[in-house]
Amino acid sequence: MATDYKQIKSINCTQCGAPVSIYGGGRRIQTITCGYCGTTLDAKKEYAVLKRYIDVQRPYMPLKIGQTGTIKGVDFTIIGVVEYTTIDDPSSWLEYQIYSPTHGYAWLEYDQGHFIFSHKVRDMPEGPVIKLARSQFKVRERTYKVIDYYSARVSYVEGELTWRAEKNDVVNLIEGIAPPYAYSLEKTATEQEYSVSEYLPFEVMKQAFDMPESYRKPRGIHAAQPYIPSGFIKGLVVAGKFFVPVSIVLLLLALIMGSGNRVLRTALSAQDYLQEDGVLTQQFQITKPERLVKLNLSLNLSNAWTWLDIVVEKDQSPVFSLAKQISYYHGYEGGESWSEGSRSVSTYFKVPEAGEYSMRVFAEGGTGERGNKAQQKTLYISIKEGVIVSRYFIAMVIVSLLALSSLAIRRFSFESRRWSAYSEDDDD
Numbered sequence: 001m002a003t004d005y006k007q008i009k010s011i012n013c014t015q016c017g018a019p020v021s022i023y024g025g026g027r028r029i030q031t032i033t034c035g036y037c038g039t040t041l042d043a044k045k046e047y048a049v050l051k052r053y054i055d056v057q058r059p060y061m062p063l064k065i066g067q068t069g070t071i072k073g074v075d076f077t078i079i080g081v082v083e084y085t086t087i088d089d090p091s092s093w094l095e096y097q098i099y100s101p102t103h104g105y106a107w108l109e110y111d112q113g114h115f116i117f118s119h120k121v122r123d124m125p126e127g128p129v130i131k132l133a134r135s136q137f138k139v140r141e142r143t144y145k146v147i148d149y150y151s152a153r154v155s156y157v158e159g160e161l162t163w164r165a166e167k168n169d170v171v172n173l174i175e176g177i178a179p180p181y182a183y184s185l186e187k188t189a190t191e192q193e194y195s196v197s198e199y200l201p202f203e204v205m206k207q208a209f210d211m212p213e214s215y216r217k218p219r220g221i222h223a224a225q226p227y228i229p230s231g232f233i234k235g236l237v238v239a240g241k242f243f244v245p246v247s248i249v250l251l252l253l254a255l256i257m258g259s260g261n262r263v264l265r266t267a268l269s270a271q272d273y274l275q276e277d278g279v280l281t282q283q284f285q286i287t288k289p290e291r292l293v294k295l296n297l298s299l300n301l302s303n304a305w306t307w308l309d310i311v312v313e314k315d316q317s318p319v320f321s322l323a324k325q326i327s328y329y330h331g332y333e334g335g336e337s338w339s340e341g342s343r344s345v346s347t348y349f350k351v352p353e354a355g356e357y358s359m360r361v362f363a364e365g366g367t368g369e370r371g372n373k374a375q376q377k378t379l380y381i382s383i384k385e386g387v388i389v390s391r392y393f394i395a396m397v398i399v400s401l402l403a404l405s406s407l408a409i410r411r412f413s414f415e416s417r418r419w420s421a422y423s424e425d426d427d428d
Contacts, residue, residue: 069209080159113218118197144176240404258388278362306365
């Protein structure tokens with residue numbers, strides 16, 4: 001509903017003479033506070049002066065007294081406002097007193113750009129409420145978790161209120177949440193009250209009160225703010241539900257059918273592969289050139305390294321070359337054994353066409369850190385064709401699982417940020 005500043009009637013402040021608008025807050029209105037001089041007037045006794053405050057600073061108020069808006073299908077008018085400031089960790093929020101001729105009184109809290117709709121209730125917790133974060137208590141059928149407990153004082157008052165609010169009045173609060181709902185226990189020097197609140201999204205408030213584009217948007221996460229996944233996250237979950245089973249099936253097929261067929265297993269002596277012209281292996285047959293070929297090289301080195309240059313040949317002509325290093329070091333130091341490197345390496349390649357191939361192997365090596373004489377170890381060579389590399393399918397499974405769990409991950413992150421904000425306050 002659009003903003004409506006139509007007054008029901010107006011009086012002159014009995015202290016400063018300024019006009020004070022009255023918006024028909026009903027018979028329960030106890031006080032009216034002048035927005036010009038800060039004087040609180042007694043609505044029951046001809047607006048007699050109850051309290052006067054000097055140099056009161058009006059806080060930023062996104063909504064003004066007299067505005068009307070529709071909340072949950074009910075038209076409410078803002079008739080008053082109270083600002084509270086926490087005592088231990090100074091931060092402020094506003095509570096608007098709102099009134100509906102058909103539904104009575106309620107409150108609209110404004111805190112760091114967030115709005116919460118609340119009303120007083122007579123429903124009390126079923127058991128004791130413990131001042132301990134995440135401790136639970138039940139009210140009717142809803143279970144709440146304690147998120148904060150603190151003391152605050154009244155720092156500003158304006159408009160019509162159903163109770164006598166004075167600057168520096170202190171209230172002690174315990175707040176529990178079950179997003180988007182919250183439950184508060186409020187204790188003053190004279191009474192204890194209970195209220196139930198519901199978080200109102202920014203879009204709802206903007207439409208309800210026709211708020212301007214310049215309005216300060218919410219900052220941080222409010223205690224009662226529910227997690228609402230974005231369309232992107234929802235899309236990831238849908239995609240994950242489809243791709244997780246598909247990727248798992250593909251991975252299983254790769255593991256079962258992708259081990260390949262061995263086309264060569266041979267061993268070369270150091271005397272052969274360390275000679276200047278290298279050594280030519282026996283031929284091996286490739287029948288599936290469109291599939292990967294896996295080459296595995298093994299040397300039983302000890303604190304040594306060997307560099308291998310390999311040329312793949314067909315019909316005594318080089319097709320392509322590749323290079324690999326094998327190094328392995330180990331020892332005992334500080335009462336513990338250590339090792340680094342590996343005695344075997346693997347690589348993958350493709351050949352341009354089916355046929356018989358061979359490999360010419362050249363090598364050089366050394367021992368220790370500076371030695372330049374290769375260890376005399378037998379080189380074991382294994383070649384398989386038709387290999388399917390499973391790591392790509394493993395990556396696909398991982399990505400799909402991340403997409404499927406993105407909603408849970410984002411929700412966990414959201415909840416962590418919600419609770420950490422209040423944990424930090426408690427630590428202080």
